[in-house]
Amino acid sequence: MKVLVAVKRVVDFNVKVRPKADGSDVDTANVKMSINPFCEIAVEEAVRLKEKGVVSEIVAVSMGPKQCQEQIRTALALGADRGILVETDAELQPLAVAKCLKAIADKEEPQLVILGKQSIDGDNNQTGQMLGALTGMGQGTFASEVVVEDGSVKVTREVDGGLQTVSLKLPAIVTTDLRLNEPRYASLPNIMKAKKKPLDTTSPEELGVDVTPRTTTLKVEPPAERQAGVKVASVDELLEKLKNEAKVIQ
């Protein structure tokens, strides 16, 4: 069966971003960009399913500017078979991303679509669920285990109270959580091979998707900064401060 994997280009998780001085946007000039960590987990899961013989083809899709090709190439180096870039310089909100993915899913007819549960820039945690609504597919969000069965997939989900397992009819959507797997590193030969794998480019217009934003960011600002406090020399001093200064324990 075929799997579609969404991979997003984001500011690397090690970078601490800051708002621009005029508060209009986040300053992302000259910062390191990477594949969203949750999307890397999504690619890895697809590759493992292929290694098990469950999956025959993995298609990696990204939406955004031309540079998203880099993240698609990363996915190809990790084991995806081909890539699709939905190229646009417009601001893409999750509803628009989900609509583009729906258009691609209609063409490609995958049995499984794997996405990250959340991207570490927008932190929205929406796209997979919205794709579910648009396609009518079931959704296994925040997955820590995925078992493909005959005509269905069993997904164990990380929920607030612990773990929940659901069974979904195929085709279905899975969004990855941190414990699903530990992604491999791409080997140099695979990085070289990835350069020759097919990568098609399309656009929201070609897919017939209106990406006009529904929300406007009026401003961005740093959060209230916490002041570093004091170092205490002993457990006794700590207890004294917590009782008499902070008054948080009796």
Add this chain to the structure above:
Amino acid sequence: MSILVIAEHDNAEIKGATLNTVAAAKAIGGDIHILVAGAECGAAAEAAARIDGVAKVLVADNAGYEHQLAENVAKLVADLGGDYSHILAPATTTGKNMLPRVAALLDVQPISDILAVESADTFKRPIYAGNVIATVQSSDTTKVITVRTTAFDAAVAEGGSAAVETVDIAEDAGVSSFVGEELAVSDRPELTSAKVVISGGRGMQNGDNFEMLYKLADKLGAAVGASRAAVDAGFVPNDMQVGQTGKIVAPDLYIAVGISGAIQHLAGMKDSKVIVAINKDEEAPIFSVADYGLVADLFDAVPELETKL
């Protein structure tokens, strides 16, 4: 304006997160209705009717809603929700799973995890692991929103007497089913609503050593959390993870033990009132947000703290 709040409940009781969400609805202003979708959920619906400030409770009692399967509940909410100005749910795993699905059914771009209400269409929300706060304005007719519960003081659970109305819609998308669950059982308070939270990180070395933190927690009436590193290493289960991609907590007192203070961890706890860090590395970034830092070996400091309390 009228606002539909999706209740978080276990069919018998309303969860605290619902009260914070009602508080956010009050901040927006308008008639507040609560939807209790579940199975044999009459008791939860009655409890919802007693929440202060609620005008009406809608109950959809059907086997298909028992486990809050998003495919079914989202259809129900979309059936009911189109005429509301706002649809709100707490940003819990249940709310985050279901509400974007509702939004897409209504062709709305949802707004996740709001921290503050600026006006009926403008909200503040954290992005980039809370390193940036964005003010966003929605142009959709119905605003679909998840609420960061720690950012809104709970509405009063008693005193209201809302009318309870039965909704006779049985949605079954037919694409998903519940198989089972493994829920953590604990006598300690819930992580996201506890007044005191003690979290352990990789410095704890193994799961057995968390016993020290449980003992300390029991003396303080605290909940116990963990860093991602401690969860990934298998010391403790996933429901204990605090951070950008785990749970958000804002207790009166947060004690970080053997945690370095990565931005992803800070994102989940830096709104705590008082932060204590115990770490043997005096350069650890956690000290830059700690009100009280103790540079010490946790294997000495934690037992000493416990005996002296």
